[in-house]
Amino acid sequence: MASKHEIKAQIRKDEGKGASRRLRHADFVPAVIYGGTQPPQSLQLIHNDVALAARNEWFFSALLDLNIEGKVQKVLLRDLQRHPVKSRVLHLDFQRIDESKPIRLKVPLHFLNQDKSPAGKIAGLLIMHEVNEVEISCLPSQLPEHIEVDLSTLEKGDIVHLSSIKLPEGVQIPALRLGKEHDLAAVVVKEARVEVEEETAAPEAAAEVPATAVKAEPAKTDAATKAEPGKGKK
Incomplete structure (x- = not known):
């Protein structure tokens, strides 16, 4: 048998971005409840209560008893929006649940x-x-x-x-x-696979030939390259 988890909320009359901003500055979280035969309703919850509940796994996967000013409704948390930088909850979406339907x-x-x-x-x-x-x-x-x-x-x-x-x-x-x-x-x-890098042998460096072992070719003069074989001066 799953435990019961009660979350307290208040009816929110003011709507719009400006009203939501003022609520957050006052340490409240704007929320909405929808589904079932009733119309959607705007709510507000104390931020510290929400932050504590959000530390628990059940807040996201269990059936919740949403206590709205003394009237309890069975709901599921369908969405939770967080601030991208600060550790703050920005908005909550709750869905009413019909206990007779899967x-x-x-x-x-x-x-x-x-x-x-x-x-x-x-x-x-x-x-x-x-x-x-x-x-x-x-x-x-x-x-x-x-x-x-x-x-x-x-x-x-x-x-x-x-x-x-x-x-x-x-x-x-x-x-x-x-x-x-x-x-x-x-x-x-x-x-578990232990990956062993195969050691690849580095190509052997070409052996350096000592300078004394290299036979220098005689330099050709310009005259020698221009002279034709067999022909001399008359």
């Missing part, structure tokens, strides 16, 4: 007992986590904050696909209905 959401994978597995005890093996989150479908009441993947039996050469992960009751992975090519490898055990 929802789709990405949840994190938690890999357990990797060090206790046979593969984890063999030197020279790498256990690669190829997928760290997966999109699931379920009723809101069955939504897990994360999915545990037990790696206690992992051995050399093993590959753990999405289809082999044990899912909580009522939870499905929609991608698996699209075909085997969507059954991604979540964990792969590989041998």
Whole structure:
């Protein structure tokens, strides 16, 4: 059973860029809630409360109880905008949830007992986590904050696909209905390769010939080059 997480919010009456800027200067975060049969509604939340909640994994993957001035609505966080430089949250988007209808959401994978597995005890093996989150479908009441993947039996050469992960009751992975090519490898055990650079022998430098061993050719004079053989002065 997933834990309950309550987030407090207030109704925001002023809208627009100027109003949002004033809210941020007052240490509030502008937000909006939409979905369901009700119209979208502008909200404001205390920045420190949001910053603390955003440190937790559940804030992004769990069903939240959004308490709007005493009235609680079930919501999911659909978007969080951060300042590109400062450690500030700029805006939040919440979606209302109908608890009678299935929802789709990405949840994190938690890999357990990797060090206790046979593969984890063999030197020279790498256990690669190829997928760290997966999109699931379920009723809101069955939504897990994360999915545990037990790696206690992992051995050399093993590959753990999405289809082999044990899912909580009522939870499905929609991608698996699209075909085997969507059954991604979540964990792969590989041998660590040590790359050894091949030493290429440098070409031997041409042996230098001592200057004394080089026989100099006699220099030809201009007269010798111009004189024709066999012809002399008359």
